[in-house]
Amino acid sequence: MNRALTSSMQAAVDAGEVKPAFFYEGEFEGGTLRLWTGESSITMSGEVWVGAGQLLGVSAIGESLDVRADGLQLTLSGMPSSLIGLMLASTRYGKPGKLYLACMTNSSTVITDPYLTFSGKLDQPEINESGETCMISVRYENSLVDLQRVRVRHYTHEDQIFEHPNDRGFEFVATLQDKQITWGR
Numbered sequence: 001m002n003r004a005l006t007s008s009m010q011a012a013v014d015a016g017e018v019k020p021a022f023f024y025e026g027e028f029e030g031g032t033l034r035l036w037t038g039e040s041s042i043t044m045s046g047e048v049w050v051g052a053g054q055l056l057g058v059s060a061i062g063e064s065l066d067v068r069a070d071g072l073q074l075t076l077s078g079m080p081s082s083l084i085g086l087m088l089a090s091t092r093y094g095k096p097g098k099l100y101l102a103c104m105t106n107s108s109t110v111i112t113d114p115y116l117t118f119s120g121k122l123d124q125p126e127i128n129e130s131g132e133t134c135m136i137s138v139r140y141e142n143s144l145v146d147l148q149r150v151r152v153r154h155y156t157h158e159d160q161i162f163e164h165p166n167d168r169g170f171e172f173v174a175t176l177q178d179k180q181i182t183w184g185r
Contacts, residue, residue, distance in 0.1 A: 006113040009103055018103035022058055023049055023114060024074055026097035026122065026138065029090040035076075036102075044102070044110045052076065058099065061118055070142055072099060072118045077135040087125055087136055095122040097140045119143070 005013065012018045023036045023044065034049040036042060037056050042049050057075035074097075102114035120140035128135045153159060160170040 005115060009111050009113060012103050012111050017106060018111065021102045021104050023100040023102055024056065027095040029092055042110065071123070072120060072140045073137055075135060075137045078133050087127065091122060091125045093122060093124065097122055
């Protein structure tokens with residue numbers, strides 16, 4: 001399958017002088033969290049990304065020719081137990097998250113325009129605590145999962161103004177239910 005890599009990234013891959021790295025960006029109640037699989041903080045695309053090293057785990061990223069909603073799971077291990085309350089308080093269902101695959105030069109510089117590997121919505125966190133440290137897993141759903149959700153719509157005035165506050169198209173539908181209409185003479 002053809003990937004849309006930038007020319008500089010493609011040249012670096014072809015030269016074989018790159019080190020892959022994952023960059024995670026997730027929105028939480030308190031702001032945006034940016035982590036990467038390196039050891040120290042780094043600036044990429046004008047943002048500071050905190051190095052999580054081997055503590056950041058990424059599940060396999062599924063891909064298929066079928067129309068299927070494959071998800072992604074990110075894991076932070078070795079975190080202090082004090083982060084459990086913060087994690088539970090700041091995660092919100094449906095917040096966006098992205099995972100980028102970047103190529104690093106031998107001098108630990110990010111080659112421009114990393115590849116967006118996954119983009120989805122936050123499902124739910126899972127926390128496994130063991131003594132002083134814990135493992136926090138965050139699952140993201142692909143946007144295609146919305147195709148599987150049931151759409152419940154009512155053709156009422158209240159339902160219509162929920163989506164379109166100034167639309168009065170259904171305002172008189174309830175009064176039409178028992179209305180007698182005489183056709184002709």
